[in-house]
Amino acid sequence: MTRGLFLTLEGIDGAGKSSHIDALEALFRTRGRTVTRTREPGGTPLGETLRTLVLTQPMDALTESLLVFAARREHVLQVIEPALARGDVVLCDRFTDATFAYQGAGRGFDLDVLSSLEHWVQAGRAPEPDVLLQPALTLWFDLPPEIAAERLAGARLPDKFESQPVEFFRRVAQGYADRAAGAARFARIDANRPREQVWQQIEATLAARGFA
Numbered sequence: 001m002t003r004g005l006f007l008t009l010e011g012i013d014g015a016g017k018s019s020h021i022d023a024l025e026a027l028f029r030t031r032g033r034t035v036t037r038t039r040e041p042g043g044t045p046l047g048e049t050l051r052t053l054v055l056t057q058p059m060d061a062l063t064e065s066l067l068v069f070a071a072r073r074e075h076v077l078q079v080i081e082p083a084l085a086r087g088d089v090v091l092c093d094r095f096t097d098a099t100f101a102y103q104g105a106g107r108g109f110d111l112d113v114l115s116s117l118e119h120w121v122q123a124g125r126a127p128e129p130d131v132l133l134q135p136a137l138t139l140w141f142d143l144p145p146e147i148a149a150e151r152l153a154g155a156r157l158p159d160k161f162e163s164q165p166v167e168f169f170r171r172v173a174q175g176y177a178d179r180a181a182g183a184a185r186f187a188r189i190d191a192n193r194p195r196e197q198v199w200q201q202i203e204a205t206l207a208a209r210g211f212a
């Protein structure tokens with residue numbers, strides 16, 4: 001069985017990820033692929049419980065980091081790895097890049113500690129126990145924080161993160177840019193475009209990288 005494709009969507013709140021995930025799923029299905037669609041924090045019953053805590057309760061940045069990585073561990077073991085082993089396309093709305101961007105750059109938490117947690121949670125798949133599970137492709141929706149805030153205003157009740165000031169999202173956006181600079185798996189999507197043009201960039205990226 002050929003191993004599946006692990007694809008993540010990242011970006012600050014309101015960048016437009018969710019607006020394109022249905023179409024992404026449909027695109028892969030029309031090509032005959034089985035799609036496992038999931039999200040972080042979440043993706044398992046325990047992960048969804050932890051998500052509610054992380055998105056509603058004030059907490060220290062280390063506590064927040066431990067909770068998102070605890071949710072991720074269950075998610076990797078119960079959902080992501082089995083789906084990849086079956087050959088599925090795994091479409092995941094956020095993964096570890098979000099932790100580096102939000103807890104690391106946004107909250108100013110220690111990136112070395114996050115790297116250690118990343119190693120503990122994502123290493124260990126036989127026969128290469130030191131290789132970290134990473135997405136094959138990360139679609140990074142890049143949008144100025146001021147525009148994202150305008151888009152979110154009135155769209156829904158803000159959660160704990162969405163209630164943060166624009167300065168927080170400037171740091172998160174820089175965190176994503178730093179992460180993207182170090183990894184070829186990132187594809188920057190200019191999200192400051194009409195929806196159709198954002199989708200065209202996604203399609204072009206998938207084609208250029210040989211994923212669809």
Ligand SMILES: Nc1ncnc2c1ncn2[C@@H]1O[C@H](COP(=O)(O)OP(=O)(O)OP(=O)(O)O)[C@@H](O)[C@H]1O
Nearest residue numbers: 012013014015016017018019151155193194195198
């Ligand atoms: N290209 C676009 N132009 C204008 N508005 C958009 C565009 N894409 C999405 N929107 C609108 O912006 C808002 C946020 O979009 P969406 O929920 O897809 O963002 P998101 O990245 O999934 O956010 P979050 O991570 O907070 O869930 C929605 O109201 C959506 O309708």
Ligand SMILES: Cc1cn([C@H]2C[C@H](O)[C@@H](COP(=O)(O)O)O2)c(=O)[nH]c1=O
Nearest residue numbers: 013040041068094095098099102103161
């Ligand atoms: C994975 C992950 C997420 N977050 C934050 C980012 C968002 O504000 C929320 C998730 O909400 P969404 O509507 O599903 O985008 O959680 C985080 O701070 N750290 C993480 O690792």
